[in-house]
Amino acid sequence: MWWRSTTRAFLSRSLTRKPSPHQLNQVSSKTLFTIPPCASRWALRPVYPQCPVLKFFSSAHEVASGEEEYKNVTFGFSESNDPLFSGAGEAGIDGENADFLSRKSDDLPTEGQSWNFKECEASPEIEDERRGSSELDGEVGGESLNSLWEENIQDDNASGIFVAENTDSTAADSAISEVDMKQVEMVQSLLRSNSEESLETSLNQIEFSLSEDFVTMVLQTPYISGQNLISFYRWALRNEESVQSSRMLELLVNAISGSAELSKMDAYKLWDLVKEIGNKKVLLNTSILNQLISIFGRLEKPKAGLEVFNKFSDYGCNPDGNTYYLTVEALSKKSMFDTAWPVCEKMLSSGNLPDGEKIGKIVTFLCKGKKVKEAHSVYLMAHEKEIFPPKSTLDSLISSLSRNDETLPIALKLLENYPKDTLRYANASFGSVVHGLCRAKELKEAKKLLVRMVHSGPAPGSAVFNYVITAFSKGGEMEEAISLMKMMEGRGLRPDIYTYTVVMSGFAKGGLMDEAYEIYREAKKKHPKLSPVTYHILIRGYCKMEEYDKALNCLKEMKDDGLQPNSDEYNKLIQSLCLKALDWSTAEKLLEEMTDSGLFLNGQTRSLITAVKELEEEAQSESVGFAA
Incomplete structure (x- = not known):
């Protein structure tokens, strides 16, 4: 057989x-x-x-x-x-x-x-x-x-x-067979149509066996307007007890949320429906309310999203990490920083934090609203719970903390949070802290951090050196400034024109014009075309020291290098020549050069030239009369 x-x-x-x-x-x-x-x-x-x-x-x-x-x-x-x-x-x-x-x-x-x-x-x-x-x-x-x-x-x-x-399997086949697909198709066709007759009236005219499976099929039908889906579900709630469940409501919310033509009207009608059945707490859950907050966030209706958030306790639902994130995200659409922080406080109190990427967005949002201390507290809580935001979040937080002298120490401490394998990409963060220390005149700390960068990384660039050199130069500590310039050059970095100009300014303020001129010559070797400010510093410095010949030579060199002196250079020289040297003739020649260059000398300085000239002529007349 x-x-x-x-x-x-x-x-x-x-x-x-x-x-x-x-x-x-x-x-x-x-x-x-x-x-x-x-x-x-x-x-x-x-x-x-x-x-x-x-x-x-x-x-x-x-x-x-x-x-x-x-x-x-x-x-x-x-x-x-x-x-x-x-x-x-x-x-x-x-x-x-x-x-x-x-x-x-x-x-x-x-x-x-x-x-x-x-x-x-x-x-x-x-x-x-x-x-x-x-x-x-x-x-x-x-x-x-x-x-x-x-x-x-x-x-x-x-x-x-x-x-x-x-x-x-036989029982399952029997359950499926209870749903008449022809009846489902009739309802689907009705919901897709734009009949002038009310939807409820049309549904009452169709004879079909309403069940949970039937409603499920309808709610999962594509290309039906959110308004019609909500109306159908309202009608089904009144006629079939089995559809009064969290699963059914969640299907409706998902259908509205996933609609390509999501409208504000659909969102508010859905929220009205949820509020109506909100007293039946068994129907609502965290996932449904989160979806609603997300919908209002997409529609840029943050106040409605905040209203949903505030209803969690009334409906017996517990917010999770995504709840707080979605609420803050909705509020960020309208830059509602002050409103977002109380939501973050509740998040920190609950201990329910979203994942690292979402925490990063919350921290960045708070930094944008200048709530850097608050952003730091969110970051610390995440760090304690071993939730690590992206590196860009730490960059943004440190940069924001460095802008304020009060929070600068926090920024300095946060530099320790960079892993060694990402340290070389943290130049911007370290640079912002160095800049902050220089602004706060914490020059020793600034130099200490700069030296640490040189030895341990990230490698400092020219900008970071410039911050510290400028700070020491403005503070009159020229030895430190020159020492850092040599360190900079030893690392293969070339000081830019700004660096040389700042050092020259430091020497000029101290009356050390020879040293300032040496820096000028060194700068000219490495940068053939200097800034007008460089010459301006020398001219003003020589005038201050009453070395007018050297000042006039600097003015000539400026023209030879293809730079046109501005009214300020001429004005400073003319005033110095008139008031201190009483050299109105040289001042008059400079005035002629200005006129030829199309520059205008203010009336007060013009009068000064005339006054000095008249005084000299008067003095000469008196001298001749006395001799006679």
Whole structure:
């Protein structure tokens, strides 16, 4: 018979598999085995009370992995001269398994011994199966029986093979069949239409069986306006009790949120619906309210999102990390910094923080609103909970803290939070702290941090050196400034024009014009075209020292280098020449140069030239009269 060869092959594959430890521990003495009709003659029953269910391994590797654990477990069958076992070789059963099948164990084992199976006496049910098998063998084609048998053996778990017909799938098919797809399509078509008749009236005119599955299908239908979905769900709530559940409401909220044409009207109508059923706390959960906050955030309606946030306790829901983030994100759309901070305070009090990326956005938002201390407290809480925002967040926080002298020490301390592998990318943050220290005139700390950067990283650039050199130059500590310039050049960095100009200014303020001029010459070697400010510093410095010839030479060099002096240079020289040198003739020549260059000299300085000239002429007249 065809089924005998099929059974032989099946048992040959299956009997080489061993039971798993999980099955050995879980199966009780009440375990039953139900045999398919074609194998009912060899129904098995456990002899030992703790008999396990046969476990069918899916691979040779799985057999090998359990070999040692089950090497003491033996099995036995009595063949009753059935050709099924006597022909094991031709059915594909090897010698070892053929011997295995021929074992008998008539003695009941004691506790701790191995166990076996004995041949069962055929029960009336088994006899019925035999007769049914014989009838099927004659009445039904071999192909259909073979398909049925193959379906039964596809499951790799033995407990699923030797069982009665599964009724769960039948029940599921029955539940699905309760929803009439034609009725669903009618409702879907109605919701997509733009009928002038009210939706509720139209729904009442259609005869259909409303159920949870029915409403689920409708709510998951694409291309239906949010307004119609909300109206349909309102109608369903009044007519079917089963749709009053969190799952149904969440499906509606998801459908509105995922709509490509999300409108403010839909969002507010959805919120009105949620508020109406809010007293039924069992219907609302954190996920639903979070979705609502997100919707209002996308629509840039932060006040509505904040209203949802404030209703959590009324509806018996607990905000999670995403709740706080979504609320702050909604408020950020309108830069509502003062309103966002109380939300952050509640987040810190609850200890429920979102993930690192979202924490980073909250910190950056607070920094943008100049709430740097508040941003720092959020960052610290996240750090304590081992939630790490992106590096850009730390950069933004340190930069913001460095702008205020009060929070500058916090910024300096936060530099320790950079991991060594990202330290080389933190130049901007270290530079902002150095700049802040120079602004606060903490020159020793600024130099200390600069030297630390030189030795440990991140490598300082020209800008960082310039900050410190400028600070020392303005403070009159020229030795420190020159020392840092040499360190800068030793690292292959070239001081820019601004650096040279600042150092020159420092020397000029101290009256050290020779040193200032030496810096000027050095700057000119490395930068052929200098800034007008550089010459302006020298001119003013020489005028202050009453070295007018050198000042006029600097003015000439400025013209030779292709730079046009401005009114300020001329004005300073003319005033100095008139007031201190009483050299109105040179001053007059400078005035002519200004006029030729299209520059204008203010009336007060013009009058000064005239006054000095008249005074000199008057003095000369008096001198001639006195001599006569």
